[in-house]
Amino acid sequence: MRILISCVLLVILSLGLVFALEQAPFGSNQIDNADKPGRFYLNQGMEKTGAANVVTSVVVTYRGFDTLGEVTILFIAAIGLGAVFHSRKKVKRYEKEKQSASLILQTGCRFLFPLIVLFGTYVFIHGHLSPGGGFQGGVIIASAFLLLFLGCEEKKIPMKSMNTVESLAGIIFVGIGLAGLYWGESFLENFLPRGMDYMLLSGGVIPIIYIAIGFKVGAELAGIVAGLIERNP
Amino acid sequence: MEESLEQILELSLTLLMLGGAVCACVFKDLLNAVIAAAFVSLMAAILFYFLQAPDVAMAEASIGAALTTAIFVIAIKKTKRVEEE
């Protein structure tokens, strides 16, 4: 009964979607005139902000408030995870009866962990010059910490310093926005000088924001994974 | 046609993606279903590259194929592994 009703509903929905999408122009240059937002960002992006990656300047400068909301949502998810797993009565300590990792994995993860962190740092520092940015680099750093959890277990991750890094990075992001309000005209405005093209220190305040976002996302996701692993079943 | 190779590649990638999605729906062992979902994310990341969006391809490959799978496997380890009838 349930399967029959859901199949009928899905057939109706798919027919509606197909008929609506048939009218949509795919692959044609429908944004020829200059007052559409896409054309405006492409024409003005390089001259006004100085960042070579137009998607980066859209995410950080033109739609910076949405990025602030997204960072807040990640923060709320981490808080919610901590609140769900908090228990008032004492839970007994999880005795380590699981087997330790093999020799190849232990040696490999000790060798690979600094390389992956270096790669993630490269990705979020060069966010305004090549494809990449704060979110991609942060996730790469979090996956390096995941490897550390699986491979070598005797190295304890200091959770307190992760929380400190995450909170400091969030405060720096909002602080830069308020500094834009003080020295410029609006919240999150680009108030530093533009700089030369294709250089590392160009684009005004964009690299600083992306470095703060990279640290925050990496510490946050590593904390989420640590909270899920160490929960006693 | 010099672009027929690209069209054949896009068609085969789309068909593989849909096959992986149907497999993720049908499998009874939950670990197999999670690996099929990671395969769907990987095919979607390659399709993002063909649609000239390299930032989105990097984000989807790292988040969809690595972090989502790890979180699912940790959650399956702490609950049941096989879907019951």
Next chain:
Amino acid sequence: MFHQSTYFVGCVGLMIVGLYTMLTKKNLIKVIIGLSLFETGIYLLLVVVGYIQGATAPIFSRTTGSPAEMVDPTPQALVLTAIVIGVAVLALALSLTIRLHEHYGTLNLRKIRGLKW
């Protein structure tokens, strides 16, 4: 014509498979897998709408041409935000699943709804 319908069929098909998994399956983790498939279909649809045939990626360098032959950058920025929000929702949903399993002992949705409090 052939080029256009490939991408749209893939997006709509992925969304339909994800919705079917969310509506009919009994296991809670299967429902969450269906949610993840549905979201991937939505991301593909958003990026496909902003594609221009024959254009290139929206990144300037010393060798690329003018901005007149670049793809629209606005849907890519929206999808970047949406992917990160999706992983946050997934982490919170799975933590609630673990807590439910500890409390009720089962992950069958019919049995969890049937328990009175």
